[in-house]
Amino acid sequence: MPDSSLHDLIIIGGGPGGYTAGIYAQRAALKTVLIEKGIPGGQLNNTDEVENWPGTEKISGADLAIQFSQHAAAYDLAVLNREVVGIEPGRNHHTILLDNGEKLTSHAVILATGGSPKKLGIPGEDQNYGRGVSYCAVCDGFFFRNKTVVVVGGGDSALEESLYLAKLAKRVYIAHRRDAFRAGMILQKRVLHEERITVLWNTVLTEIQADAQGVNGVITRNTMDGTTSALATDGVFVFIGFEPNNGLVPAGTKMNANGYVIADEKCETNTPGIFVVGDLKEKYAKQIVTAAADGCTAALAAAHYVENKKSGA
Template sequence: MSKNEFYDVIIIGGGPAGLTAGIYAMRAAMKTVLIERGMFGGQVAITKEVENYPGFQHIGGIELGEKFLEHAKAYDLEIREKEVAATEPGVDYHEVRLADGTVLRGHAVIMAAGGTARKLKVPGEHENFGKGVSYCATCDGFFFRNKVVAVVGGGDTALEDALYLAKITSKVYLIHRRDEFRGSRILQQRVFAEPRIEIVFNAVVSEIDSDAGGVTGVSLKDTKTGEERQLATEGVFIFVGFSPNNQLVPAGIKKNTTGYVITDEKCETSIPGIFAVGDLRQKYANQIVLAAADGCTAALAAAHYVESCKASGKCQQPD
């Protein structure tokens, strides 16, 4: 193994959390490498427009992701566009194995793999993403002011975002495949009391209809009778679940029942020296600004961990 394959900090993921961690790790004079297999910016890069990141009243998602990347590169952060195959915890150091067989070793690992919104997997969904199809009401709701939208889902997120959209739009169709919601009772009471929300029970979206300008409506199928019908709507907000990308999280790290990594306030996991940030870890909300904050916190904590470990002689670098 060449000497340059050992790092103070290894970051897995190039979204807002990972890139912010890279900035702060470099500022702390840590020898750092960031690994990203896909598009830098994470979920931000597939968001058409962002209007709730401080300092930018209006910016494209791809552009914001590029600014994160440019900022990190300004500190000469080493970046490898590779796929990670496994993360293996150790005592003196941890190992990150890449798909091409390369093994990177480091005292600290920051896992920033993010998460993925679950899809309906129906015709018109993928084609109209950013043109009426959204997975984030707080991100995109503003663009549907005084318009008719549909919300798909029956959990807390769907109910909360239907209520949020009801304040902005002229009408919200809340579509759920069952005859009762899974969300909390208090949210259900608020939804039932909101005049701008029309509830559509026992229905699934079979297709998202559109024209050259974007979404025009949804095709529904009754789960009991099989009857089909169309609803006219300019936006479709899908909240059928969000899955953390936890495939690379080592088995010894604690996760909650939905797969999110449990950390302390420093974003450190149950294994010392391994941190989880952004949409991968359990927290109150998933927002760009919170992901960036996680990256900052984890990098500062990782730098302190590495420095303390080296000072105590506990962290040994292999020959």
């Protein structure tokens, strides 16, 4: 008798990649469950506006996340709101360990755990998280209305969040370690024409200072001449990239030097039946649309894998 508790596919992570995989898995009639420990959409919920999702000129990240969730619900995708604490690969099936002690088994697994914001690693950062230090302007920008903030970074996220904060704060400083941004030209033009934004080129933060009320200043260093300066500020927003959430990646799975999982064109890892999508996967571009594309590819490949497994091929 077949094991009725055995899933065809378990998806870990409810971002764009995970939900797209869920939609395609349901269309392929796979017995599927998506496990997400937070709210649907993942990092999407920290994005003010999305302007590069095809077919939609502009939409908030939170609204797009809701659309992903609703689309998946229309296909009756089972979603479990729990935290996965471990994965045990097996020859016959893979076992997923949950935070409540429960175990789920599946022929195939798609890892869609994304990434987390990188930290500066300077004095005062960890101590003042939530007291003026933030990694999400959409989440915390309201608390800095008519105040002064410093944004650290020079990529798309840093500039997008700076423009969002400029709607609220009286002054936004962007501290960038180089003399040119890495962000797209449209964002660069908007930032450079925004009166409330001042760019501090060739500048890094070396310390975040605070008093009993929270952050009240930073110490900066010029990367060209080494001079240091003090800058008064009410908040520091850090957008210097992401680190892959690879804590659940099974031992023996190939990763690059930066911790991103290496997968083939089917998004399959070197562990048979374990696939990886989105920001956890080694690839050139990390965008919502590429995460969704990964989800589609991985689900179709997983469906083929499961079909062969069941037929004994």
